[in-house]
């Protein structure tokens with residue numbers, strides 16, 4: 209279980225998130241939707257301990273509040289960051305193995321990641337800088353999975369990818385959805401894609417959570433109004 213309560217995040221004097229409450233149950237995937245600057249990345253960073261935040265974050269009964277990022281990773285938070293952020297000169301295998309440094313036990317291993325993304329097995333010894341954007345995205349997701357996270361955070365995994373490649377990446381993620389207790393928060397600009405890949409959604413507007421719902425049968429017009437800040441009454 210993930211329980212986020214009264215979460216605020218700050219960059220100096222600027223407040224990026226206001227009083228966010230989100231809870232997730234085992235195996236759930238939440239799509240975090242919102243326009244540029246709505247606060248989606250700030251929320252993921254707050255969970256990881258990468259910005260200044262106040263409020264409660266409890267993962268499977270353990271409070272993450274105040275913990276350093278590496279302790280949150282050890283507690284089960286795995287992040288695939290926006291922009292992929294890999295070690296360009298290291299091989300694909302070496303990049304993936306970095307994820308396993310948390311020492312957490314679970315179903316994810318190099319073999320499992322390369323069976324999810326077979327191209328990474330083929331290119332295991334290649335420097336990651338030589339991979340295409342889509343393949344690099346697979347490395348970033350695979351590295352997060354290698355930490356055997358209880359909570360997987362995926363920031364804009366389809367950004368900059370050709371639609372067919374984005375669909376391939378999202379399809380791979382959908383294939384593992386619900387097969388374990390791992391929870392996922394998915395940040396995605398493409399609302400239709402985000403809804404398809406999730407079972408719940410939350411829409412942020414200027415740092416506030418303005419709409420929540422279940423993805424199945426979601427009212428896309430209501431989401432669009434919330435996304436653009438139009439009156440949702």
Ligand code: ATP
Pocket residue numbers: 219222224242243244245246247248249250251
């Ligand atoms: P995008 O889709 O553009 O990544 P987002 O919804 O992820 O948008 P955030 O990146 O979380 O939004 O940004 C939320 C607000 O916080 C924005 O107003 C942004 O300018 C501000 N912000 C984000 N990072 C910083 C930072 N390091 N320093 C100052 N302000 C920041």
